[in-house]
Amino acid sequence: MRRRILRSIVLATVTVLLISLALILGVLYGYTTNVTKAQLKEESELTVRGVEEGGIRYLKRVGLAQTRITWIAADGSVRFDNREADPSGMENHLNRQEVQEALQFGSGTDDRFSATLLERCHYIATRLSDGSVLRLSVSQYSILSLLLGMIQPVLLILAFALILSFVLAGRLARAVVKPLNELNLDDPVKNQEYDELSPLLHRIGNQEEALHQQSAELERKQNELESILENMTEGMILLGKQGNIILINAAAGRLLGADRHCIGRDILMVSRNISLQAAISKALGGRKESCKLALRDGMYQLNATPIRYQGHMQGVAVLLFDITIKEQAEEFRREFTGNVSHELRTPLHAISGYAELLKNGLVKQEDVRSFADQIYGETQRMIQLVEDIISLSHLDEGASDMAWEEIDLLEAAKLSVSRLKGIAETAGITITASGDSARIYGIPGLIQTLLTNLADNAVKYNRSGGRAELTVRKQEDGVLLTVTDTGIGIPKEEQQRIFERFYRVDKSHSKAVGGTGLGLSIVKHIAMIHGGRPDVSSTLNEGTKISVLFPTPEDAKKAHETPPQLLQLL
Numbered sequence: 001m002r003r004r005i006l007r008s009i010v011l012a013t014v015t016v017l018l019i020s021l022a023l024i025l026g027v028l029y030g031y032t033t034n035v036t037k038a039q040l041k042e043e044s045e046l047t048v049r050g051v052e053e054g055g056i057r058y059l060k061r062v063g064l065a066q067t068r069i070t071w072i073a074a075d076g077s078v079r080f081d082n083r084e085a086d087p088s089g090m091e092n093h094l095n096r097q098e099v100q101e102a103l104q105f106g107s108g109t110d111d112r113f114s115a116t117l118l119e120r121c122h123y124i125a126t127r128l129s130d131g132s133v134l135r136l137s138v139s140q141y142s143i144l145s146l147l148l149g150m151i152q153p154v155l156l157i158l159a160f161a162l163i164l165s166f167v168l169a170g171r172l173a174r175a176v177v178k179p180l181n182e183l184n185l186d187d188p189v190k191n192q193e194y195d196e197l198s199p200l201l202h203r204i205g206n207q208e209e210a211l212h213q214q215s216a217e218l219e220r221k222q223n224e225l226e227s228i229l230e231n232m233t234e235g236m237i238l239l240g241k242q243g244n245i246i247l248i249n250a251a252a253g254r255l256l257g258a259d260r261h262c263i264g265r266d267i268l269m270v271s272r273n274i275s276l277q278a279a280i281s282k283a284l285g286g287r288k289e290s291c292k293l294a295l296r297d298g299m300y301q302l303n304a305t306p307i308r309y310q311g312h313m314q315g316v317a318v319l320l321f322d323i324t325i326k327e328q329a330e331e332f333r334r335e336f337t338g339n340v341s342h343e344l345r346t347p348l349h350a351i352s353g354y355a356e357l358l359k360n361g362l363v364k365q366e367d368v369r370s371f372a373d374q375i376y377g378e379t380q381r382m383i384q385l386v387e388d389i390i391s392l393s394h395l396d397e398g399a400s401d402m403a404w405e406e407i408d409l410l411e412a413a414k415l416s417v418s419r420l421k422g423i424a425e426t427a428g429i430t431i432t433a434s435g436d437s438a439r440i441y442g443i444p445g446l447i448q449t450l451l452t453n454l455a456d457n458a459v460k461y462n463r464s465g466g467r468a469e470l471t472v473r474k475q476e477d478g479v480l481l482t483v484t485d486t487g488i489g490i491p492k493e494e495q496q497r498i499f500e501r502f503y504r505v506d507k508s509h510s511k512a513v514g515g516t517g518l519g520l521s522i523v524k525h526i527a528m529i530h531g532g533r534p535d536v537s538s539t540l541n542e543g544t545k546i547s548v549l550f551p552t553p554e555d556a557k558k559a560h561e562t563p564p565q566l567l568q569l570l
């Protein structure tokens, strides 16, 4: 910009200078021409008067150095010329324009350039009384000769003007450009230097503000997207069409063991998982692909979808969903179904066997009752099993349809004891319920089931003469239920497994006492629904203590509001 301003100023200066010179020269030349002509006219009038009176003698006396005087006879021959000693040798002047005009009108003038154009002659001719013509002429430098004569000083002036204009234009350009260079474009409206720039600066200011707003909005969206991606539990990867990683969120990075530096690298170099590689290769080939992957400590569902834009493959979007819980639940369900089938098959086979023998009359009359007892016993076990399964599936669904209320745990324990008293007495076992009257918040039916299952086990796995005690204690952190017996006890290594579904320490003993292997898993389930967890301590052949710490009614209400996850309960 500086250079442009400089060039323009220098060009303008030189142009103005040249035009001014030409104009001044023209005006001066015109002026001097007029002066010369006026002088010539005056001299002519004086000379005419002198010649009329003194004739040629006068002419010979006149000493006009600058002016040429020619006296021409009426026929055009030259009588006298102050520049020629012998005028007779001069050519005839009759055809000269000023002479012609003088002969015709009394006076005439003409201007003529010399052959070299360097001089211009002004002529004035006057007809005398004798018919002859007196002509005076004076020569003047032509504009061209003036120019040629002045060329040196003009060039010098031009050079000086050029240098001066360069210096001044440089300063001027700097002075003009400096405020522009110093414009504060961060806050354009505040610049006051040039009023002419104000609309532009306002516009820049508005645009800048719009840009700021747009970039803030973009940044907000980017942050939003990033935080969504980073906090997603699902893994997400975006790949370019060559399989290079464009984006990978924290969850996917963790699963593949990739850090932030993996951006730009080939996914196949980052993860060596064969199934992942195969799925991505297919997706890069344009096919949507899904598969299950074992990654780290879980199972994941991989969905690889090709991304196309206007029909052209752009890359692949990979999503990794954690299906560990689902897989475990499915596995658990498979196992459970297998166990249920097995548990049902055994009594059904027994019933079918007994019935067949009875049908074919192969049972002696005195044994029929015992066979009927067996069939009754097996069906009772099956009924119990089916009831337990129904209870469990109801619990699996969260028992959300059941009403919660405050329950006196000691009262509930006493109720269970009273129900079992008869069975206990038959087995020679003393069963009691004692302790503090303490309230818990829960589902009465389920709490009763929990108490009955624990008390039932304390009787079932006891010895004649033994004791089964249900104790309720109020504690700071809740209400502690303890069911203690003096029975057969549980080996240390099996204590944690007794809460598993269908797990029995001694299968035949459990069956003999009418167990289904589901009682304690129902207990655990109910305890967890109520925000508690059963705890076991047992010594083989001495006895078992199973305790459940129930939360205070206030805490239990919270636990009720946020039902536990399926897996936690399994």
Ligand code: ADP
Pocket (backbone or CB within 6 Å): 457, 458, 461, 485, 487, 488, 489, 490, 498, 499, 503, 504, 505, 506, 510, 511, 514, 515, 516, 517, 518, 519, 520, 521, 544
């Ligand atoms: P079951 O219907 O067989 O009693 P449970 O789930 O109630 O099933 O108990 C699982 C297993 O734990 C029982 O089969 C038994 O071997 C053991 N068990 C439970 N309670 C006691 C106890 N109080 N004393 C000794 N063993 C017990």
